[in-house]
Amino acid sequence: xxxxxxxxxxxxxxxxxxxxxxxxxxxxxxxxASPLPFASxxxxxxxxxxxxxxxxxxxxxxxxxxxxxxxxxxxGSAVTPETFERRHADFMKRFRQADxxxxxxxAAAAEHDHxxxxxxxxxxxxxxxxxxxxxxxxxPxxxxxxxVSAPPATETGGHxxxxxxxxxxxxxxxxxxxxxxxxxxxxxxxxxxxxxxAAAAHADGEPIEVFLxxxxxxxxxxxxxxxxxxxxxxxxxxxxxxxxxxxxxxRASRIVRLRPDTVTTLDLTFREAGRHLVYCTVxxxxxxxxxxxxxxxx
Amino acid sequence: xxxxxxxxxxxxxxxxxxxxxxxxxxxxxxRRLTLVFVALSLVPLALGLGxxxxxxxxRGGFLGFEPETAYRLLTLHGTSAFFWWLYLAQVALMIAxxxxxxxxxxxxxxxxxxxxxxxxxxxxxxxxxxxxxTPLLYDANPDLGxxxxxxxxxMAGGHLLLALGLAxxxxxxxxxxxxxxxxxxxxxxAMGFGVLAWAGFLIVSGIASINAFLPNLLWxxxxxxxxxxxxxEWHILFHNLHYLPLMAMVLTWYxxxxxTTGTRSAFGASFSKVVFASYLVFVPPTSLYHMFLEPGLxxxxxxxxxxxxxFVSVPTLIxxxxxxxxxxxxxxxxxxxxxxxxxxxxxxxxxxxFAGMGVAVVATLLGLVFAFVLIQEKFAPxxxxxxxxxxxxxxFAVGAVSxxxxxxxxxxxxxxxxGRVWRPGLMAALPWGVLGGLLIFGAFGIAAGLEGxxxxxxxxxxxxxxxVAWAGLMRGVAIGGAIFGSALVLQVFGVVATLCGVGRGTxxxxxxxxxxxxxxxxxxxxxxxxxxxxxxxVVAMSGATxxxxxxMRSLPIVAVGGHSGH
Numbered sequence: 001x002x003x004x005x006x007x008x009x010x011x012x013x014x015x016x017x018x019x020x021x022x023x024x025x026x027x028x029x030x031x032x033a034s035p036l037p038f039a040s041x042x043x044x045x046x047x048x049x050x051x052x053x054x055x056x057x058x059x060x061x062x063x064x065x066x067x068x069x070x071x072x073x074x075x076g077s078a079v080t081p082e083t084f085e086r087r088h089a090d091f092m093k094r095f096r097q098a099d100x101x102x103x104x105x106x107a108a109a110a111e112h113d114h115x116x117x118x119x120x121x122x123x124x125x126x127x128x129x130x131x132x133x134x135x136x137x138x139x140p141x142x143x144x145x146x147x148v149s150a151p152p153a154t155e156t157g158g159h160x161x162x163x164x165x166x167x168x169x170x171x172x173x174x175x176x177x178x179x180x181x182x183x184x185x186x187x188x189x190x191x192x193x194x195x196x197x198a199a200a201a202h203a204d205g206e207p208i209e210v211f212l213x214x215x216x217x218x219x220x221x222x223x224x225x226x227x228x229x230x231x232x233x234x235x236x237x238x239x240x241x242x243x244x245x246x247x248x249x250x251r252a253s254r255i256v257r258l259r260p261d262t263v264t265t266l267d268l269t270f271r272e273a274g275r276h277l278v279y280c281t282v283x284x285x286x287x288x289x290x291x292x293x294x295x296x297x298x
Numbered sequence: 299x300x301x302x303x304x305x306x307x308x309x310x311x312x313x314x315x316x317x318x319x320x321x322x323x324x325x326x327x328x329r330r331l332t333l334v335f336v337a338l339s340l341v342p343l344a345l346g347l348g349x350x351x352x353x354x355x356x357r358g359g360f361l362g363f364e365p366e367t368a369y370r371l372l373t374l375h376g377t378s379a380f381f382w383w384l385y386l387a388q389v390a391l392m393i394a395x396x397x398x399x400x401x402x403x404x405x406x407x408x409x410x411x412x413x414x415x416x417x418x419x420x421x422x423x424x425x426x427x428x429x430x431x432t433p434l435l436y437d438a439n440p441d442l443g444x445x446x447x448x449x450x451x452x453m454a455g456g457h458l459l460l461a462l463g464l465a466x467x468x469x470x471x472x473x474x475x476x477x478x479x480x481x482x483x484x485x486x487x488a489m490g491f492g493v494l495a496w497a498g499f500l501i502v503s504g505i506a507s508i509n510a511f512l513p514n515l516l517w518x519x520x521x522x523x524x525x526x527x528x529x530x531e532w533h534i535l536f537h538n539l540h541y542l543p544l545m546a547m548v549l550t551w552y553x554x555x556x557x558t559t560g561t562r563s564a565f566g567a568s569f570s571k572v573v574f575a576s577y578l579v580f581v582p583p584t585s586l587y588h589m590f591l592e593p594g595l596x597x598x599x600x601x602x603x604x605x606x607x608x609f610v611s612v613p614t615l616i617x618x619x620x621x622x623x624x625x626x627x628x629x630x631x632x633x634x635x636x637x638x639x640x641x642x643x644x645x646x647x648x649x650x651x652f653a654g655m656g657v658a659v660v661a662t663l664l665g666l667v668f669a670f671v672l673i674q675e676k677f678a679p680x681x682x683x684x685x686x687x688x689x690x691x692x693x694f695a696v697g698a699v700s701x702x703x704x705x706x707x708x709x710x711x712x713x714x715x716x717g718r719v720w721r722p723g724l725m726a727a728l729p730w731g732v733l734g735g736l737l738i739f740g741a742f743g744i745a746a747g748l749e750g751x752x753x754x755x756x757x758x759x760x761x762x763x764x765x766v767a768w769a770g771l772m773r774g775v776a777i778g779g780a781i782f783g784s785a786l787v788l789q790v791f792g793v794v795a796t797l798c799g800v801g802r803g804t805x806x807x808x809x810x811x812x813x814x815x816x817x818x819x820x821x822x823x824x825x826x827x828x829x830x831x832x833x834x835x836v837v838a839m840s841g842a843t844x845x846x847x848x849x850m851r852s853l854p855i856v857a858v859g860g861h862s863g864h
Contacts, residue, residue: 006824011569017832018616022608024670027840031847033676231856241441242529244683246750250765252849253750254857255679257591259529260441264593272854277763281683281752283435285442286365289757291470 023119028136079211079235081261087235090210091143094220101296102221104232141142207267208233215239217287219278224295228273234266247295249274270297302772316554316560318713322396328403328744329714331392331410336707337797338414339386342421343700345789346379351783354739356756358776369754371432376425377453378435380539380695386461387415388546388701389467392496394710395553396471399490400478406470413466420459427452435754437532440514440525451518453856454511456836461507464523468497468504488563488570492549495574499545502582503538510535527591539584541610542781543699545577547662548617550706551655557646557709558652559629563620564825573620576613584610592677599674607673611666614833618659622828629822640825650725650792654705657729661697661736662837668744669845670839680850683754685775689740696738696782707793715800720792728789735782742774748849 007013028034087193166194213220226232234244234295238258246255256264280291349371355361356368363371389592397404401545404410431449434442438453475494479486486494510531516522525531552570555561563570584605585612589595626641634641646652668690670678681687708719719725751758751768760769 002823006822009564009823012564013829014565014569014616014623017619017829018612020832021611021615021666021836021839022672023836024843025608026838028674031844033674033847045439050402053690054481080339085323112793125361127826160790199344223398239775242439246683247855248750248751248765248825249853249855252748252853253684254751254853254855255591255592259593259685262593267856267858270854271856274854277760279755279764281755283369283442283754286369288369289365289755290761291666292763294763 025113059120079263079265081237081263083262084211084213084235084237085239088213088220088237091209091211096221097225099222101221101225103207103225162260207233207269210234212236212245212247213239214243214280214291216241216285217279217280217291219245219291219293224278224293224294226270226297228297230272231267231269234268235266236266237262241284242282243280243284243291246279246281248277257282270295273297308630313406313487316557317395317398318557318709321394321710321713324397324520324714325403327407328393328397329824331404331407331414332397332710333652333714333797334414335386335393336610337395338418338421339390340704340790340794340797342378342382342386342425344787345425345701346375346383347376347787347790351379351780351787354776354779354783358644358773359780360773360776363756365756366433369435370428371567372754372756373428373433374425377428377456380436381457381460382424382820383422384543384695384699384703385464386420387422387446387707388496389413389417389464389545390619390710391546391703391706392471392493392500392670393467394714395489396474399487399493400474403474404470405474405477405687407442407850409466409470409473413470416459416466417463420456420463422450423459424456427456427515436839437536438511438514439532440517440528444520445786447520448513448572449619454518457507457511458515458591461504461511462776464500465504466775467555468500470499488567488574489549489552491567491571492552495578496545496549499538499542499578499581503535503542504624506531506538526700530589533588533592537588540576540694542612545581545695547573547658547702548614549574549758550702551617551621551658554651554655554661554702554705554709555625558624558649558655559623559628563621564624564627570620573616576616580612580652587673587675590675591682597854604673604675604810610673611669613660615666615835616663617830619832622659622831623825626825626827627823630825630831648723648726650719650722650729651705651708654701654729657733658698659767661693661701661733663699664737664740665693666835667842668740669694671687671842673812673844674846677850679848680846681747682745683752685743685751685753687753689745689747689775690741691738692743692782693740696786697733700786704789704793705729708796711793711796712759715797717796719794720799727791728785728819731785731787732782735778735780735785737807739775739778739782742778746775748846759805811824 025034035098042296044067091104092102095104097103146173183222210224210226212224213233214236215238236256236258238260240260243258244255249269258264274297275298276295278293278295284291302767307677311815321332324332343394349498352361352363352371353368353375356371357364359748381481391409393404427449431452432443432446435452438457440450443450443453453545471493475486475490478490510528512524513522513531517524552563584603584606586595586599590600591601619863625645632644634644647656668686672681672687672690706723711719747753747767748767749767749771758764758772
């Protein structure tokens, strides 16, 4: 090689430029998403899967490790593929409401070694009104949920100003939800039986457990009602073939891939009210297009 | 077929001989065999295009199909275009380049004939299965075929025959190149070395294919247990399937650059060999990023996968730099106007082959910008399984690789069989039409993916529950797809017309233009375009990555985990 070459035509320079593409690593590091320990890993804004690692309402936030082994240690409530079906069935039985929706409450976790008194099962239909006193306390200082057209009675005060990903049609009356399809109006809150010790535990940030099963071509539950600011621990598994479970937020989605015989655990705290489409993202057969559910956060 | 009066001896095999001259001097049987593979590869391309147009119009709401028909079309599109077109085209190009290395043409010719027979059988089996049996998509997931094992057997059998055919052709290419080396007293050209690496990589991928599909086939015919690890084996194969066409593309760029401009690498043959060899070093270990969404993957593996993925495009980037810098130096040495980019206007854009390659280079850069968003494992829950993936990978599959292969064919066909390129002015313009359509398709597709539109779902209305923007974005995708698909249909027609013109008159092979030697060209010359392009690329990659981070931060959730504990 000639020694009077310009540096732009030297092999080393060309090689270095090729490797220069690794400069992308700097961007990762700036967001705390670089995978090596010497980089900034403590940027709270760079929560790997949700965006905000520290949330005053979540309790667990970034401190909750992504390591699945740790995620399964809460209260000794490890969920194995063998126990998933039983616990899912129990979850559905316990929290299914008269209108078909499922409203998980603290009692789910109380069952699992938290020393709480187990809550009674879902209240029978006809007991759905006037539940404010028994519902989980509204998160103080929250102003979410105004866009939910039929907010639960417990959260009607001071919840203005936040839009939601998917506007819902207005319901004329919070008590008019009986028998209505979930896409039309939110039913009133069912009474939630909450034992005091459990409530205390969850105030400390222990998430409420949710069990979501995916099978051809439906999710179970397919109409989940959750609360703003409360931490939920989702245990999910496919029952037949691989599925996906993606939650649509309007401007983006959050995807989980589900496999048979593999329980996927994900801690979620919704920071805003809204109604979110949940849909399968892995082709699972001819009914795949219709495989969806909803999560309503109020 | 017209015999072209050209002897290999007329060309100095050690100088910058245009590939067409080497090809024109091949024995008649090799020229015919290569053209058979060219023609054969155009069949799945045409099928894949037709099915793809139907799919994209259905995704945009312009066409309606029953679900089973829709997924059958998607299966046919993926199988035809991704497996059969991209790999049959590689065989055509590989045996041409290998044969061009050797005075006597192909060695182990019966292997190539056998490969043709096996590949025709495999193509028929794949297409027939996808048309008649349960649509399983192109990965032929046995989980979805539990009720229809014949569909699994047919798809797996087709893929295995593809692997076998590729292996046979690759062995023939390797033997040919090694024999050429023996004759040249041990010296091997950069192209010969590249073909050797490429063929070796094809054989390795064939083994990965056997690993992935043989258990499926055995289960389907009742000779084995259910393939519990089919998804993992598929991921390993799938990664190689991505990068083999890119490696073939880069080699074809080298050949096309020499053919259309008379330019060799200004960085020397040994550096080119390093670049070709680096595919074997960088590609196999970087497969993990396809699995970031898998629940069973540990955090450590995700981290390792993210780090390794940073290196995945290094060979392609270096090859890009080598070619752009060499072109700049060569063009400037021939009197291109001063100025940073003035030399670009002196390139032979009216040549259909060069125009195709030029579009491929641009499309590669566009694809890389978004591909590097996908390699960050933190984004897997945001964009994996969404339309972001087809939104960006069509820049590679269509704009980069397919355009390069078609450009290669436009050199191969006249060189091997005489005749002329059909309507060269139109054929030089069509790649830009493809790129225009791709830009629309990619912009809407990537936006749709970032909004969460699923990748493999035809009806994304979800009974009116989907965000309203989704339908509009997918209409944009369909319009872009229809534009680039239509331009590509015309291109294919032009290639077929060129092929049909084989034998109608002879084209006197030109002597190789005197390519500037390294000493003439390089010296103190400056070539900034390539490095500047890489800098722009890195800035664009970082911009896209920052956008994705900000999007994640805007989500109204706190989410931790998403992994399996078991």
